[in-house]
Amino acid sequence: xxxxxxxxxxxLAQRFARIYEREPILEVRGLGKQFxxxxxxxQALRDVSFKVHRRELVCVIGPSGCGKSTLIRIxxxxxxxxxxxxxxxxxPVSGPGRDRGMVFQGYSxxxxxxxxxxxMFGPEMSGHPHNVAEGMARQWLxxxxxxxxxxxxxxxLSGGMRQRVAIARALVNEPRILLMDEPFGALDAQTRAKMQxxxxxxxxxxxxxxxxxTHDLDEAIYLADRxxxxxxxxxxxxxxxxxxxxxxRSPAQFSSEAFRATRAHIEALxxxxxxxxxxxxxxxxxPSTMIRFTAVDDNVE
Amino acid sequence: MKARNIASFLxxxxxxxxxxxxxFIWHPKVQVQEPGAVDYFxxxxxxxxxxxxxxxxxxxxxxxxxxTGLPANPIYLPAPHQVAKALYTAFxxxxxxxxxxxxxxxxxxxxxxxxWGFLLSSAIGVPLGIVCGTYRNVGRLSEPFIEFxxxxxxxxxxxxxxxxxxxxxxxKIAIIVIGTLFQQVLIIANTTRKLEITLLEAARTxxxxxxxxxxxxxxxxxxxxxxxxxxxxxxxxxxxxxxxxLIGTSSGITFFITQQARYQHFExxxxxxxxxxxxxxxxxxxxARLGQWLFPWDRTQERT
Numbered sequence: 363x364x365x366x367x368x369x370x371x372x373x374l375a376q377r378f379a380r381i382y383e384r385e386p387i388l389e390v391r392g393l394g395k396q397f398x399x400x401x402x403x404x405q406a407l408r409d410v411s412f413k414v415h416r417r418e419l420v421c422v423i424g425p426s427g428c429g430k431s432t433l434i435r436i437x438x439x440x441x442x443x444x445x446x447x448x449x450x451x452x453x454p455v456s457g458p459g460r461d462r463g464m465v466f467q468g469y470s471x472x473x474x475x476x477x478x479x480x481x482m483f484g485p486e487m488s489g490h491p492h493n494v495a496e497g498m499a500r501q502w503l504x505x506x507x508x509x510x511x512x513x514x515x516x517x518x519l520s521g522g523m524r525q526r527v528a529i530a531r532a533l534v535n536e537p538r539i540l541l542m543d544e545p546f547g548a549l550d551a552q553t554r555a556k557m558q559x560x561x562x563x564x565x566x567x568x569x570x571x572x573x574x575x576t577h578d579l580d581e582a583i584y585l586a587d588r589x590x591x592x593x594x595x596x597x598x599x600x601x602x603x604x605x606x607x608x609x610x611r612s613p614a615q616f617s618s619e620a621f622r623a624t625r626a627h628i629e630a631l632x633x634x635x636x637x638x639x640x641x642x643x644x645x646x647x648x649p650s651t652m653i654r655f656t657a658v659d660d661n662v663e
Numbered sequence: 664m665k666a667r668n669i670a671s672f673l674x675x676x677x678x679x680x681x682x683x684x685x686x687f688i689w690h691p692k693v694q695v696q697e698p699g700a701v702d703y704f705x706x707x708x709x710x711x712x713x714x715x716x717x718x719x720x721x722x723x724x725x726x727x728x729x730x731t732g733l734p735a736n737p738i739y740l741p742a743p744h745q746v747a748k749a750l751y752t753a754f755x756x757x758x759x760x761x762x763x764x765x766x767x768x769x770x771x772x773x774x775x776x777x778x779w780g781f782l783l784s785s786a787i788g789v790p791l792g793i794v795c796g797t798y799r800n801v802g803r804l805s806e807p808f809i810e811f812x813x814x815x816x817x818x819x820x821x822x823x824x825x826x827x828x829x830x831x832x833x834x835k836i837a838i839i840v841i842g843t844l845f846q847q848v849l850i851i852a853n854t855t856r857k858l859e860i861t862l863l864e865a866a867r868t869x870x871x872x873x874x875x876x877x878x879x880x881x882x883x884x885x886x887x888x889x890x891x892x893x894x895x896x897x898x899x900x901x902x903x904x905x906x907x908x909l910i911g912t913s914s915g916i917t918f919f920i921t922q923q924a925r926y927q928h929f930e931x932x933x934x935x936x937x938x939x940x941x942x943x944x945x946x947x948x949x950x951a952r953l954g955q956w957l958f959p960w961d962r963t964q965e966r967t
Contacts, residue, residue: 464868
């Protein structure tokens with residue numbers, strides 16, 4: 363671990379000290395969520411507490427069923443919480459609000475509105491006159507590089523472009539925090555890499571705080587200052603990992619020592635060596651011996 | 664229109680022409696030309712072929728004058744040219760009975776009944792359907808009863824409608840409303856429920872609340888599907904028209920058809936039926952085109 367690419371410990375400590383000096387934008391205290399189901403109540407989240415500081419980029423990662431989507435939906439106000447508190451700028455939130463922008467995984471643009479009118483939707487809802495809203499939309503479309511597509515309909519755009527519009531539409535409201543629920547999950551690998559770099563560019567140049575849900579470890583390490591690792595059944599905070607990879611980030615860092623060390627560390631958290639699952643998951647459900655449907659001597663390996 | 668679309672209309676027409684103009688296909692009757700010595704035959708009379716041949720054989724045996732005739736179809740199947748002539752007469756020529764309603768007058772009356780019935784039904788059904796589909800509680804409160812009510816056949820309300828609304832157009836419009844409205848609420852509620860939930864959630868995170876969720880998200884979101892539903896329901900309303908027009912004083916196209924059938928003017932009956940078809944189909948094609956123009960973002964419109 364004495365590799366030269368690993369940043370010195372004190373430099374790292376200073377970087378995070380600077381982040382923690384900033385005021386917290388989002389504060390989650392003892393958040394719990396119970397769902398009532400036919401088989402009784404299910405604890406989806408238990409005692410989740412963390413803070414996100416101004417201009418910080420925090421990723422949330424965890425195995426499927428850990429409640430990361432439930433968490434972000436509660437933060438957005440789309441779902442109620444069972445216990446605990448969510449504070450934005452120190453004030454408790456209830457219901458959705460303009461202070462928390464949200465980017466969904468897909469199909470969230472209004473198909474009946476052009477790209478420009480989609481971005482204008484938020485300002486119009488907050489009572490800005492048409493021409494003001496239009497000006498704001500143009501400005502934000504330029505920021506995400508889609509000025510040429512202002513009059514196109516969402517169905518005419520590629521998946522990556524649609525998500526850029528969704529980001530512009532959320533940011534035009536100037537939210538205190540941008541909540542992103544696996545926004546690049548449905549994109550192909552190449553487009554996803556481009557979008558990650560693009561998001562970092564936006565984040566760098568704006569006064570915006572980001573909470574980003576993903577199931578992709580590389581994505582989380584590439585983007586985040588800190589990574590909130592959740593574990594499943596019930597969803598609890600397992601660890602909050604400070605990402606040691608220095609900024610500015612670039613795809614070249616994927617092979618750096620710091621990156622690989624962080625990856626290994628989180629990998630071990632998510633998939634512990636000894637597995638005792640109380641609930642059946644995909645691996646347990648897979649048959650141990652596969653029935654063969656081809657001719658006996660027709661081997662591909 | 665593509666060649667196949669035209670062919671799908673030409674094919675039945677071809678069959679009709681074959682049956683009408685090729686004498687050895689079907690033609691179960693004989694139209695008498697010269698009655699000969701058969702005392703009850705008259706020129707122009709339609710006789711079953713077997714009867715005609717028996718009489719002809721009788722006359723031949725008695726060495727009397729033979730009747731002559733041409734193969735013919737029954738009176739209820741007029742040839743295409745007769746229907747075409749009836750169509751022309753219906754619109755252009757002066758009618759034989761001066762006081763009887765002309766075809767276009769009957770038709771216009773029917774169209775008015777349909778439009779009023781459909782407008783009234785939509786004025787209640789569309790908003791109610793959207794509200795039922797948006798708010799689960801309203802849906803649960805109203806839909807079971809509507810579900811029950813829609814099984815009561817609309818014609819069964821005929822006598823009641825006449826008692827309440829008189830014998831003229833009131834009960835007819837009421838039948839179309841009863842026949843359409845209940846289906847309409849359920850269909851539109853269902854369409855509303857199928858709206859992508861993420862769109863509503865996205866709108867809420869952008870600061871949309873209350874009534875504006877309906878006017879700015881639900882309504883534009885379901886509009887293409889709502890439009891398609893309305894097109895189907897309009898066709899539905901046409902089927903109730905025939906029942907509606909028989910209630911109270913018969914009127915409109917149904918009165919025209921029954922009246923003409925009573926006088927065995929079947930070419931007029933066919934002409935009227937043809938026009939109903941043309942109006943129904945034509946208006947649907949037009950509405951479909953209009954839909955493509957109105958909803959450029961909705962690619963499913965192109966497929967209908």
